[in-house]
Amino acid sequence: MQRRLSETEADVLYYTLIELPGIENVKVYQRTAQLAVRYVGVESAILDYISDMDLSDPALQDNVPTISARATNEMYKNKILNKVMLRIGKWLFLPLPIRTVVTIYQAVPFVWRGLKDLFNKNVSAEIIHAAAVLAALLTGEFDTAASVVFLTEIGDILEEWTYKKSVDDLAQSLSLNVEKVWKVADDGTVSQVSLNHMHNGDRFKVTMGNMIPLDGKVVSGEAMVNQAALTGEPLAVRKHDGVIVYAGTVLEEGELIVEVRSSSGETRYDKIVNMIENSENLAALTQMKAVSVADRLVPWTFGASLLAFVLTRNVMKAASVLMADFSCAVEVAMPIAVLSAMREAGKHDITVKGGKFLEAISEADTIVFDKTGTLTRATPVVQEIVTFDGQDPDEMLRIAACLEEQFPHSLANAVVRAAKERGLSHYDIKTKAEYIVAHGIASNIGEDRVVIGSYHFVFEDEGVTFENEADRARLGEIPAEYSHLYMAIGGKLVAVIAISDPIKENTPDVIRDLKAAGFKNIVMMTGDSEKTAKAIAAQAGITEYYSEVLPEDKAHYVEKIKDRGEKVIMIGDGINDSPALSAADVGIAIKEGADIAQEIADVTISGSDLNQLVNLRRLSDKLMKRMHSTYVIGNVLNGAILVFGISGLIVPRIGAVLHNASTIGLCLRNMQDLSASEEDAPETVSLPQPSVA
Structure with a gap:
């Protein structure tokens, strides 16, 4: 023990x-x-x-992960302890002349950084603090100069620590999802295993629309891969034998067999931290405007310092004014507010890829829903398998599951789940499957082409026919309230899989709450028939809906709404929703849906709880209020320091204490959850001390 x-x-x-x-x-x-x-x-x-x-x-x-939050905390604790011990040691053990030399030595790089920013015309807090230290040195106030340097350095460490902790907390919340991967055995068989069971040298398969889960080298296949998550470049790049692919990128077209070159724990956390710290989307527009205004106040601070000197002829009073840095609190505390909001969203199983998207959610007027898997249940169920030409229902379901499992979608998942529940083994299809966006899937069994998908795809695009008129008449007997997947082999219809896709129980309440939260227009768009779309819209409480739409139709609608000056949120889960997700001000993908939709989207939520949309809107509104209050409080506090400095009520070292204390206080405030409450607190179970080696 x-x-x-x-x-x-x-x-x-x-x-x-x-x-x-x-x-x-x-x-x-x-x-x-x-x-x-x-x-x-x-x-x-x-x-x-x-x-x-x-x-x-x-x-x-x-x-x-290679970067540990605990190790980070220990590092910053040691940094502060070392600074404090050196400060105490200098005062207790060094005589005044040597102490003065040490102070000048420590102050020179501090002043140099400020002068360098001044020469480069880079308006920053470094210039203000350097001016205060230089004034103290030139007037012989070496203890004051030493105090300002010490307090500023301690403040910088605490601010950096606070920011780093916010990044680590967010990265931790994003990196703990246990993922699955299609592992390829030595004999060529494919099975789905946990990502944590993959090791260097293992091979895995990635198909169209799915995310590449690990770094590796392509050993077979050719594909177009979207690397926007790493490079920011929206255009997909070609990958082939011998080329390296990276975790987090998405395969848009084709199929790859990849050999693992780094296992999950080695790089996943580090890449997420790097993504967060370098994200151009991290800053909200409000934050950038506030920083810009605060930076413009720097010359006014110098002006106030000069005024104090003219009125009092006291260099120390003028230096005290320089401790009022309006930009510091805004530049440090506001990013922490954004990171904390993103972390808080993560606690509720919501992933937000940048502060600017939270701001856009707060300002959005219109929200557009895809129907299947979004407004309807994330787990639709196969209700009936209608076969033709004497085909066996189980055999048809087995073939359908083999095709659908390669391109996950809520309806595809229903087919795969139904086959598993019936104990149907995997069907060995040698030819790779091809996904036709918004239509269906095509492959081959022997010499016969097999297709599965929408009525339009199977009968109009593929030219599938019936054996007789009686089969055609049987189609009308399948309940219209079900979603239909049509499957044909060799140009003949062999089965229709009827899937019940009922509306989620809380959808009407969510739609009502979204209207109450300020959304003026709530729209549903679906590729389903007019009859199905009308029924679902009525149940959900949505008055504006569009049926039988293609992916480009959804994207064009989003663009049209944006052209009217409205901010638009698009919510979907499939590959066919990707164009609209990309076109919207904020694209929100369902986590149970296609990887490419999640990659393109700016936010991902769990399909099992649409209330997350309401929570996300409220969280965004609260973030904007917190950022506004941070700006106001920071300016008021530093304005007070400025007034106290001009009036001579404080000396520079006290000004430094007040300034750093106010900045750190705002940072700590902004680290708190926006919607913390007793009912949100998790119920934990304390366990006895574990036996450890």
């Missing part, structure tokens, strides 16, 4: 437990070697697992 865990042991415990089935939340208390777990399942099983864990096991240590 241990009384304390090392940083590594605490991380191993956290990252191992958080990915276990049924574990919803884990908190490790490093100093007391205890933890709290929120879980679904049997408590004794969790206790037994923890008791048997060997925290020195290399396999468990592979679960830990």
Whole structure:
């Protein structure tokens, strides 16, 4: 039994437990070697697992990202402790002449950075602080100069630590999703396994519309890959044998077999941190405007300092005014507010890719829904398999599942799930399947072409025929309220799979709440028939809807609304929704849908809870209010410092304390959840101290 865990042991415990089935939340208390777990399942099983864990096991240590939040916290604690100890040591043990030399030595680079910004015409806080330190040095106030340098450095460390912690918290919330991958065995068979079971040298298969889960080298196939997540370039690039592909990119067209070159724990967390820190979308427009205004106040601060000197002939009073830096609080505290809002969204299973999208959600007038898998249930069910020409229903379902599993969508998932429930084995189709956007899938069984998809695709595009008129008449007997997947082999209709896709129970309430939250126009667009679309829209409480639309129709509608000056949110889950998701001010994808839709989208939510849309709107509104209040409070506090400096009520070192304290205070305030409440607090179960190696 241990009384304390090392940083590594605490991380191993956290990252191992958080990915276990049924574990919803884990908190490790490093100093007391205890933890709290929120879980679904049997408590004794969790206790037994923890008791048997060997925290020195290399396999468990592979679960830990290379950048550890605990290690980061320890690093910044040591930085502050070292600064404080050096400061105390200088005062206690160094005589005045040597202390003065040390002060000048420490102040020179501080002043130099400010002068360099001044020469480069880069308006910054460095110039103001450098001027205050230089004034203190020139007037012989070496203790004041040393205090300003010390307090500013401590403030910078605390601000950097606060920002880094916000980034780490957000990255952690984005990096813990356990993903699946299609692993290719040595004999060529394909099976779906957890991403954590993949190792260097293993091979996996990626098909059209899916995300590449790991870094690797292409060993077979050719495809066009969208690398926007890494490069920002929207155009897909060609990938072929021998070329490296990267985790997080999406295969738009084609198929690849990839050999793993780095396993999941090695780079996933680091890439997410890098993505967050370098994201051009991180800053909201309001934030950028506030920073711009604050930067323009820097010359006025110098003007106020000059006025103080003219009125008082006191250099120290003028230097005190220079401690009022209006830009610092805005430039540091506002990004933290954005990061905290993104992290809070992550706690509710919402992934937001930038602050500017939260701002756009707050300002949006129109919200456009795809129907299938968005307004309707994320788990539709196969109700009936109608076969033709004497075909066996199970055999037809088995073939359909083999095709549909390669291009996940809510209806495709229903087919695959139905086959699994019936215990139908995988059908070996040698020829790769081809996905035709918004229409269906085509492949071959032997010499025969097999297609599955919409009525338009199967009968009009593919020219499928009936064996006789009786079969044609049977189509009218299939209930119209079901979604229909038509399948043909060798140009003949063999089956129609009828899938019930009922509206989600809370959809009407969500639509009503969205209207109350300020959305003026709520629209539904679907490729389904007019009859089906009308019924679903009526149940949902949506008055404006469009049926039998193609992907380009959705995108054109979004563009038309934007041209009217409205901000538009588009919500969808399929490959066919991607053009509209890209065209909207904010594209929101359903996590259970196609990977390419999630990659293109600016926000992803869980399809099981549409209330997340209402929460997202409220969160966005609260973020905008917090950013506005941050700007006002920061300016008021620094305005007070400026007035106190002019009046001579404070000296520079006190001004530095007040300035840094106000900035850090705003940062800490902005780290708090926007909608924290007692009912949102997780119910945790404290477990005894684990036995660790």
